[in-house]
Amino acid sequence: MSRLHPQFNLSRRSLFKFGAGAIGTGVLTAGLSSNLLAAEKTPVKDDITPDKALQELLDGNDRFVKAKRRNPNQTRSRLVEVAKGQKPFASVLGCADSRVPSEIVFDQGLGDLFVCRVAGNIATSEEIGSLEFGSLVLGSKVIMVVGHEKCGAVDAAIKGAQVPGQIGSLLQAIKPSVESSKGEPGDKLENACKANILAQVEKLKSSSVLSELIKAEKLKIVGGYYDLDTGRISLVS
Secondary structure, three states: OOOOOOOOOOOHHHHHHHHHHHHHHOOOHHHHHHHOOOOOOOOOOOOOOHHHHHHHHHHHHHHHHOOOOOOOOOOHHHHHHHOOOOOOOEEEEEOOOOOOOHHHHOOOOOOOEEEEEOOOOOOOHHHHHHHHHHHHOOOOOEEEEEEEOOOHHHHHHHHOOOOOOOHHHHHHHHHHHHHHOOOOOOOHHHHHHHHHHHHHHHHHHOOHHHHHHHHOOOOEEEEEEEOOOOOOEEEEO
16 A cells, blocks of 8 residues: 555544544545545546446456557656545455556556455455555545466465465465355366455455445445456456
């Protein structure tokens, strides 16, 4: 997560306490943006709806697949502009895999995407908190959980690999999806990857902050599956 602006002096606990109160009274981000984040005024895709934000992601990926990237918002002037504040239109919870860089595969630029990446694209408490911040405070209109073909973390969970250090915590988080996808027709690894994407989508939707934004039609959460061979991201449901 980017460094908070100097004017943003509240503690993390105070931020989410305020956010929860805002949700309870129905004002959501209005109170935060007007009273706390006066510096976050960068006009990036103003008034975009969750549906339009999702379509912007899909259109960008289509350009990437067809080798027609526009490479938007990557100029020096854009760098200077977003240094004053950020207002990403979309968030991505993606795998840490080096072959799936969000800004490239969605053909976006500086300040467009709020990205969290972790092996297996799992929604940990830290990832959820970050995405709550990206949506409630920064105004992201869509969150896409992006898993991918031949995910090594999912494959290791399927095989019950014995791993050192903290790697095992990732596999434990994926195992329920491996179990739920057993017996489905087709490729076992692909099925588990897609089941894991959907499980993380549901986990994000269970967040009190994100669920209230969804109810207020200020946010959409979806899953996407990335094909390593074509670069295409298809929605998973």
